[in-house]
Amino acid sequence: MSQSAPGAPTNRESGADTAPFDALIIGAGFSGLYQLHCLRDKLGLRVQVLEMADDVGGTWYWNRYPGARCDSESHSYCYAFSEEIYREWSWTERYPGPAEIRRYLRFVADRLDLLRDVRFETRVTGAEYDEGANLWRVHTDDGRTRSAQFLITAVGCLSAANIPKIPGLERFEGQWAHTGQWPHEGIDFRGKRVGQIGTGSTGIQAAPVIAETAAHLTVFQRTANYSIPARNGPLTEADQQTYKDEFGDLRRIMHEASNGHPFLISQRSARETPAAERRQVYEQAWEKGGLRFRATFADLLVDEAANETAASFIKEKIRQIVRDPETARKLATIDHPFATKRPPVDSHYFETFNRDNVSLVDIREDPIEEITPGGIRTRSQEYPLDVIVFATGFDAMSGPLLNLNLTGRNGLRLAEAWTAGPVNTLGLQVAGFPNLFTITGPGSPSVLCNMPVAIEQHVEWITDCIAHMREQGHERIETTPEAMDKWVRHVNEAANATLLPKANSSWYLGANVPGKPRVFMPYAGGMARYRRICEQVAGDGYTEFVFDA
Ligand code: N01
Numbered sequence: 001m002s003q004s005a006p007g008a009p010t011n012r013e014s015g016a017d018t019a020p021f022d023a024l025i026i027g028a029g030f031s032g033l034y035q036l037h038c039l040r041d042k043l044g045l046r047v048q049v050l051e052m053a054d055d056v057g058g059t060w061y062w063n064r065y066p067g068a069r070c071d072s073e074s075h076s077y078c079y080a081f082s083e084e085i086y087r088e089w090s091w092t093e094r095y096p097g098p099a100e101i102r103r104y105l106r107f108v109a110d111r112l113d114l115l116r117d118v119r120f121e122t123r124v125t126g127a128e129y130d131e132g133a134n135l136w137r138v139h140t141d142d143g144r145t146r147s148a149q150f151l152i153t154a155v156g157c158l159s160a161a162n163i164p165k166i167p168g169l170e171r172f173e174g175q176w177a178h179t180g181q182w183p184h185e186g187i188d189f190r191g192k193r194v195g196q197i198g199t200g201s202t203g204i205q206a207a208p209v210i211a212e213t214a215a216h217l218t219v220f221q222r223t224a225n226y227s228i229p230a231r232n233g234p235l236t237e238a239d240q241q242t243y244k245d246e247f248g249d250l251r252r253i254m255h256e257a258s259n260g261h262p263f264l265i266s267q268r269s270a271r272e273t274p275a276a277e278r279r280q281v282y283e284q285a286w287e288k289g290g291l292r293f294r295a296t297f298a299d300l301l302v303d304e305a306a307n308e309t310a311a312s313f314i315k316e317k318i319r320q321i322v323r324d325p326e327t328a329r330k331l332a333t334i335d336h337p338f339a340t341k342r343p344p345v346d347s348h349y350f351e352t353f354n355r356d357n358v359s360l361v362d363i364r365e366d367p368i369e370e371i372t373p374g375g376i377r378t379r380s381q382e383y384p385l386d387v388i389v390f391a392t393g394f395d396a397m398s399g400p401l402l403n404l405n406l407t408g409r410n411g412l413r414l415a416e417a418w419t420a421g422p423v424n425t426l427g428l429q430v431a432g433f434p435n436l437f438t439i440t441g442p443g444s445p446s447v448l449c450n451m452p453v454a455i456e457q458h459v460e461w462i463t464d465c466i467a468h469m470r471e472q473g474h475e476r477i478e479t480t481p482e483a484m485d486k487w488v489r490h491v492n493e494a495a496n497a498t499l500l501p502k503a504n505s506s507w508y509l510g511a512n513v514p515g516k517p518r519v520f521m522p523y524a525g526g527m528a529r530y531r532r533i534c535e536q537v538a539g540d541g542y543t544e545f546v547f548d549a
Pocket of ligand 1: 069070071072158164165197198199200201202203221222223342363391392393394447505506507512
């Protein structure tokens with residue numbers, strides 16, 4: 001995974017890295033780059049970003065699997081803090097792929113001259129808070145230690161790969177890869193028998209592309225999933241110009257919307273709309289494609305009967321598309337309400353099962369028992385394979401933070417503080433960990449929102465908070481156990497007011513990782529409401545936090 005991309009930046013250590021920084025930032029994706037810009041260029045702080053990869057990109061550096069594409073539309077999957085920068089970049093497709101997103105982030109990084117303060121190929125192995133010095137000591141895999149007053153994690157929510165411990169993997173004689181750690185040189189599927197485990201957003205994107213060249217693709221499905229056609233396509237110059245001209249309105253809508261997307265959620269109730277009219281709405285949304293399908297009615301995520309109208313519409317579509325009735329049955333036997341797991345969008349996923357070289361194995365009916373040297377053996381038979389693709393998702397939200405080995409005040413390890421699941425205030429701070437900020441941490445709207453919108457709000461809040469501290473002469477900020485209890489209660493109430501906790505196997509709940517505490521992690525109260533709460537906390541003098549305790 002450390003292979004160099006052509007033209008990748010090669011910033012390395014310099015002597016100046018040894019003096020304490022004002023802030024160290026971990027990660028050079030959307031969050032880390034914008035946080036660097038805000039702290040360095042707006043507040044004039046001495047800042048450095050530490051990034052394990054050899055280039056910018058974050059999640060888009062690693063996720064290069066076949067068919068990878070963002071589900072947010074490109075004109076909204078970008079920074080909106082600068083209209084000038086927004087206007088300078090033109091997206092080529094309705095949904096951007098990883099290579100285009102990486103090019104975009106490089107463009108922003110160059111435009112703002114960010115790379116001189118990013119250290120690539122530098123993985124953080126641990127960090128501890130030194131109370132006497134009020135500094136974070138941050139260790140990296142090159143054996144060095146840097147110090148900073150503030151430590152800001154910008155490590156993303158979906159960056160710790162979940163590779164299931166299926167017995168026998170180490171004996172497999174073919175090639176295998178996890179989609180989130182995809183080899184940069186790619187995998188040549190031509191003439192190969194491929195097994196794919198996982199049918200989440202990733203698997204649903206990957207299968208149709210793998211099937212185009214593989215000799216045979218066997219998809220191992222544990223939980224059947226809803227999916228809406230993406231309807232991707234090129235953007236014309238006129239489209240690009242329209243988005244630029246509408247920048248102000250788009251940004252306003254993204255800020256006002258509960259999900260951060262540039263479209264309004266209908267105020268109508270699915271339950272109260274006559275069936276024929278409702279069907280027409282769903283048909284139109286199906287044709288239009290993408291995450292907008294979720295916005296067709298206001299009550300889809302709060303009312304089971306309303307949700308069932310969308311769920312049965314999609315199941316009917318699956319049965320219409322998939323010709324083999326038994327395969328259609330397996331694909332349409334879905335055990336959770338629509339959108340209670342993150343709903344994928346696809347390009348010809350269900351159609352892929354009409355190909356002669358694709359088959360589906362329902363591993364609830366016929367569980368995987370082991371991986372053999374030659375393939376995958378389920379209870380009933382062995383499937384000979386040359387390649388296994390793990391589209392098995394991530395140890396989401398808390399995983400990337402726990403992997404950093406953070407130790408706060410009095411030797412408190414984050415892993416101990418979160419034994420029963422992640423607790424924090426606003427998703428941003430953990431008691432016992434002064435001057436540590438976690439961008440899009442558990443308890444934030446993040447993954448339930450269009451990510452760049454969530455990220456910009458977090459970064460700007462953190463920047464304002466640090467600016468406030470500088471103005472007031474504060475050296476240290478820390479939340480309290482009481483504030484965390486209050487926030488965690490509110491996060492639970494917000495989730496329980498929706499149907500979201502009804503999906504038993506959801507990564508929102510940590511249920512995809514064996515042994516992980518079951519806690520609904522993202523804040524489901526909506527981005528707009530979250531923004532108001534954060535503004536109020538700051539406006540009232542950072543209630544929920546204590547300075548210089
Ligand atoms: O991961 P997932 P993902 N044996 O956890 C199965 C974002 N994303 O990488 O449902 C067998 O959703 C698991 O089964 P089950 C997006 O937010 C964004 O697909 O747990 N199967 C499931 O089918 C998304 O939600 C884009 O029963 C096992 C699959 O693997 C998030 O990333 C594009 C298993 C994992 O699905 C994660 O998506 C792609 C086991 N032991 C992804 N363990 C964008 O466009 C797991 N599975 C931005």
